Amino acid sequence: MSSSKNTCQAVLKPDGSKNMTNKSAGVKKALKNLIKRCLQSDTATNQKLDSSNTELNNLILTDFTTLPLAIQQSGVISIVEFAGTKFKVFATSGQQYLNYISNGIVKKLLNYLPSLERIIICEEKYAFTPNDFKANTRQKRKKKEKVTISHLKEDQEIVSSENFSKQAVVGTMAGKILISRYLATQMQHLKIKADLEINVDSEAYTSKCNCQKEHDESCSRYTVPVRVMYNKQTGYVKEGFIDEVKQRKGEAEMAQADWLLDADIRKSLGNGKCVVNYVTSADIDTVVIHILAVSQF
Ligand SMILES: [Zn+2]
Numbered sequence: 001m002s003s004s005k006n007t008c009q010a011v012l013k014p015d016g017s018k019n020m021t022n023k024s025a026g027v028k029k030a031l032k033n034l035i036k037r038c039l040q041s042d043t044a045t046n047q048k049l050d051s052s053n054t055e056l057n058n059l060i061l062t063d064f065t066t067l068p069l070a071i072q073q074s075g076v077i078s079i080v081e082f083a084g085t086k087f088k089v090f091a092t093s094g095q096q097y098l099n100y101i102s103n104g105i106v107k108k109l110l111n112y113l114p115s116l117e118r119i120i121i122c123e124e125k126y127a128f129t130p131n132d133f134k135a136n137t138r139q140k141r142k143k144k145e146k147v148t149i150s151h152l153k154e155d156q157e158i159v160s161s162e163n164f165s166k167q168a169v170v171g172t173m174a175g176k177i178l179i180s181r182y183l184a185t186q187m188q189h190l191k192i193k194a195d196l197e198i199n200v201d202s203e204a205y206t207s208k209c210n211c212q213k214e215h216d217e218s219c220s221r222y223t224v225p226v227r228v229m230y231n232k233q234t235g236y237v238k239e240g241f242i243d244e245v246k247q248r249k250g251e252a253e254m255a256q257a258d259w260l261l262d263a264d265i266r267k268s269l270g271n272g273k274c275v276v277n278y279v280t281s282a283d284i285d286t287v288v289i290h291i292l293a294v295s296q297f
Pocket residue numbers: 209210211214215216219220221
């Protein structure tokens with residue numbers, strides 16, 4: 001955790017909505033207790049735990065600036081939750097947004113994890129978010145949102161190689177959807193010179209379905225991630241679809257945890273290799289999702 005102040009937003013009101021305040025430190029406490037109990041069930045470490053919490057403190061890091069050497073050396077795959085990127089970027093054109101991704105995210109990850117071979121970027125998928133959640137966000141926005149004309153902008157004005165309207169991509173549903181689909185279609189414009197595979201898991205490309213008008217509950221549609229290869233010499237090499245992954249997770253964190261269970265990922269992880277899951281948002285509800293995913297192993 002990049003900060004000891006990380007808390008969790010997963011305390012829900014009875015109607016399923018989230019409180020903006022009242023964040024809870026409970027998940028972090030629960031995580032510590034859980035790991036402690038796992039350690040204690042191992043009798044060999046029992047005595048160590050009685051004398052100090054060193055073992056536990058090595059497993060949960062807060063406020064760190066560099067990753068432990070063991071992770072630096074063994075991190076070959078990184079799965080990145082991408083929903084927070086649009087809030088962090090300062091860009092006035094789509095190309096500047098892409099440059100931020102090349103420099104601020106991919107190169108930074110390569111610095112942290114020099115053994116990295118593959119990055120999987122998980123975007124939010126709005127067409128796959130349950131309607132109840134959408135209705136809730138809409139209501140919250142009605143109350144809080146300042147009056148803007150951002151929602152009247154043309155798609156090309158919101159995001160294109162020449163334009164990038166931050167107000168629209170963070171403040172309007174049309175903008176959020178556009179930016180969540182943008183990267184997957186623009187991978188040839190990333191300036192990356194490294195032997196690296198990048199996958200983008202977003203709703204930019206979806207399968208066909210049989211719905212006549214609006215998509216309903218029975219809709220069988222899924223999204224198809226892209227696989228893009230880069231190398232040291234020329235940068236962008238080629239791209240294609242990952243047809244075997246049929247993704248339907250709306251939340252980026254959900255998709256991120258889902259990739260851990262992917263057969264191809266499991267196969268590429270041998271002894272001394274690890275996956276580093278990177279979450280940019282301040283919430284740690286993702287911890288709960290990840291514990292569930294890891295428990296499947
Ligand atoms: Zn459909």
